Amino acid sequence: MNPASVPEPSAELLSRAAAVRRSAMALGQLSDAARRAALGAMADALAADQQAILAANQADLDAAAAEGLAEALVARLKLDATKLSGAIEGVRQVAALADPIGVRQLHTELDAGLVLERVSVPLGVLGVIFEARPDAVMQIAALAIRSGNGALLKGGREAARSCAAIMAALKRGLAASSASADALELLTSREESLALLKLDGLVDLIIPRGSNALVRFIQDNTRIPVLGHADGICHLYIDAAADLGEALRVAIDSKTQYPAACNAIETLLLHQQIAGPFLGEAIPAFAAAGVELRGDAPSMALGVSHAASDDDWSSEYSDLILAVKVVEGVEEALEHIRRYGSRHTDAICTRDGAVADRFLAAVDSAGVYLNCSTRFADGFRYGFGAEVGISTQTLPPRGPVGLEGLVTYRYRLRGQGHIAADYASGTRQFSHRSLPL
């Protein structure tokens, strides 16, 4: 994909996006109960259409088989009755989450009768581009409507029939509620998904759920803010003062519990004093778990059989491969993470409080962990109920992003004829008195 290929939005897309925006504005005015009810209606409509959705998915699977689609993609595309029921239950769970909008974050009397408040409000319209997985349509639509946002969704071409069947049910559900069916739109062509990037003013946030290349392409071709992470190169540093049994358990879990996840570790950093005893137990344990270790020279001298090249330190394997490096101590570990890390999630195992504090303060990642698995970096595990994705950007929202990441805020100032000239001239003074939230 090259930048020149990003087309201008067609008049038809502009008009659909404007309709989504208008519906989103109305949705944002609905009460908490009304938005909860809309999610209930969406879930009911999905449940009623279960057969049609599964049939559409089967048609997508048949087409995928005919095209010889890769097995991993087919697995993501497949939507059986259990998965679909789970996704519908997920919509109901999002309905039950606390309302992220209308929360007063700041309340200040600027002067007598002049009161400022900052209140959370919906972002407006989300643009979501994701790969094959049709269940993502239900999850993202639920999160969008719960937070008072409209959404333009573009699924993978492979899932076209599944997405269309799901969207038809979601829209029928919305139409049966006090929200408008126009708050959600499915984009179907590649041209539309590209033109989405040029809908500044109509779309407030782009959420790409796909490959690193996709995320970078989007970042390079839009002025709209992009929520996304490009890489997940996570580290585990095992300190001299670690409990070795605990450290090994954490290392195995961080690598193998779901190796394709972005919060799985790619590099293990070992303090030189414990590298020997640790690897003595770790080499057979990782071998038993099917993990290939790739080591630097010192760890090879301690028994690691494959050599790591310079590329290994910056590779996201997303597979049962783990790079291993021996370091002099925590400072060298920090330097390595600073250089090669992707500011996603990095962990230390140690019983030394001072070393732990140094690591927790100095690692500049969205998640910094002590004596536990990097696999906890997840919105559900954090207690957010659901997540839009994990952001490795520095600016908030950062890390696992739940409903809270889909809102912004607005300042409201109520006066009684107050004018700025009175303060500039010194006739009146600001009080800046905090009021209860």
Add this chain to the structure above:
Amino acid sequence: MNPASVPEPSAELLSRAAAVRRSAMALGQLSDAARRAALGAMADALAADQQAILAANQADLDAAAAEGLAEALVARLKLDATKLSGAIEGVRQVAALADPIGVRQLHTELDAGLVLERVSVPLGVLGVIFEARPDAVMQIAALAIRSGNGALLKGGREAARSCAAIMAALKRGLAASSASADALELLTSREESLALLKLDGLVDLIIPRGSNALVRFIQDNTRIPVLGHADGICHLYIDAAADLGEALRVAIDSKTQYPAACNAIETLLLHQQIAGPFLGEAIPAFAAAGVELRGDAPSMALGVSHAASDDDWSSEYSDLILAVKVVEGVEEALEHIRRYGSRHTDAICTRDGAVADRFLAAVDSAGVYLNCSTRFADGFRYGFGAEVGISTQTLPPRGPVGLEGLVTYRYRLRGQGHIAADYASGTRQFSHRSLPL
């Protein structure tokens, strides 16, 4: 400026930016007191160098005179003893502001012995590009250091000598504190300021303080998040139920208190029922204040002498010109604002509570005001103590951005050997219990 002209960073710039980043990381580890002391040392060094700074500024002014620089630019460039003392006092005021970092925003027990917290931390390194005004160097440097951030600053070419003298003092101040002088760097060439846009991974936020064209160019040519606003097209809607005397005072202040500011109004929307009586008083009042009114046909019929063209509704005059339009009521006013507004600050004058609530809920701008001047949209007036700028982006930070906009957060998770597999298998369950902040 065209995209092709954005050069890759030179090795020298990369190495300086890396040094700033390293210093910023160390700065972020300093205590509140140490960062306050660093600002005190910066202010002391500026005070000691006052003569040198004023002399450098005079040299810039002489060069500007020789080049025939526009008067408005010369006014911004000029730094007399009073302005300089004020700026130094501003650095001390920023030192006195509450620490924005180390604030715990979330605290949850995920399970026994597994505790999550979210803590505010510095962004890292700011890239700041601003026009002539040399006093901005002092203000931005103070805000950056106070919030634990490093900064790469690029001032206007016209202010080169002034900026260099100020930066020399700031660095000497830093060197006399526990912070490193390398936390601040001045970029001097146009190539450097362009290459700054390509310092992904080394710079976390770009803050442009300049023209709309500059902001858009930057947004189009960087993957780094940009804090900025492109336009300030603010509206005041005068409802049928407004107190006309109060409304006129608010209108005059919103337009004339500082017409070049982005929070001054550009368009006045008048309810058809009060347009007649209001304009009867407003036309002479605005004329006395030197404001040219440009009206639609109905307001011209009521005495406005100049005609507004379609372009007027989307013009940021930054001058004593005000567009006037008669509307049927609040819904037409909302529709106009939705279409032409820049989501900066919009106000209503009314005594009707229901109309006020409708307006405050429906206008999708960073600031929505009732019965007061739009000129209050400002970090100092909001009680933030200082501001980096006003953001018209939808995502936070939005509106006037103070120290709070220069920090992000990090999740810290402390466990005792906890692994994700135990929760996936059902051996353990999450408690997700909120702990005190």
